[in-house]
Amino acid sequence: MRFAYADPPYIGQAERHYKCAEIDHRELLRKLDCLYPDGWALSCSTPSLGMILGWCPADVRVAAWCKSFCAFKRNVRPAYAWEPVIYRGGRNPSNGYRAAIPEKNGKQLTPKDFIVEPITLKKGLVGAKPEKVCRWILQLLNVQPGDEVVDLYPGTGIMGVVAKEFTRVEEEERG
Numbered sequence: 715m716r717f718a719y720a721d722p723p724y725i726g727q728a729e730r731h732y733k734c735a736e737i738d739h740r741e742l743l744r745k746l747d748c749l750y751p752d753g754w755a756l757s758c759s760t761p762s763l764g765m766i767l768g769w770c771p772a773d774v775r776v777a778a779w780c781k782s783f784c785a786f787k788r789n790v791r792p793a794y795a796w797e798p799v800i801y802r803g804g805r806n807p808s809n810g811y812r813a814a815i816p817e818k819n820g821k822q823l824t825p826k827d828f829i830v831e832p833i834t835l836k837k838g839l840v841g842a843k844p845e846k847v848c849r850w851i852l853q854l855l856n857v858q859p860g861d862e863v864v865d866l867y868p869g870t871g872i873m874g875v876v877a878k879e880f881t882r883v884e885e886e887e888r889g
Contacts, residue, residue, distance in 0.1 A: 753803030804855035
């Protein structure tokens with residue numbers, strides 16, 4: 715299966731943080747749906763969530779990265795301490811895939827629709843995601859060995875590193 719992850723500059727932040735033109739999020743969503751029908755995930759900001767959801771297909775879900783440590787901004791109350799991740803598709807029961815049932819008293823295999831993890835610091839890029847958050851996003855889509863994950867806005871490259879781990883097929887599995 716082929717999946718995509720998009721963590722573009724958030725609406726209204728492109729010039730300020732990245733010295734680039736604004737991203738057309740509506741067009742980005744069209745691209746995600748057209749080119750990645752198996753599934754995709756999009757990180758966004760809480761102020762833009764309502765607008766972006768209005769452009770999404772009805773069957774998307776929203777998950778929450780809750781930041782146990784976050785940056786406090788002057789004159790912003792309450793603090794922005796969570797970040798939405800909109801996702802669609804994936805190898806999930808809503809798309810016709812059976813959910814794996816854990817062995818009795820075994821590890822739960824279904825991810826939660828939220829994660830609590832602090833922000834990253836000093837990664838060289840505003841908004842860099844922690845490895846644990848990248849793993850969680852791939853778990854939301856149920857990415858498996860042999861799948862392909864395309865990181866549309868690679869930034870620090872951490873999603874690519876985590877995706878490579880997730881999708882690696884061990885030599886003995888290759889035959």
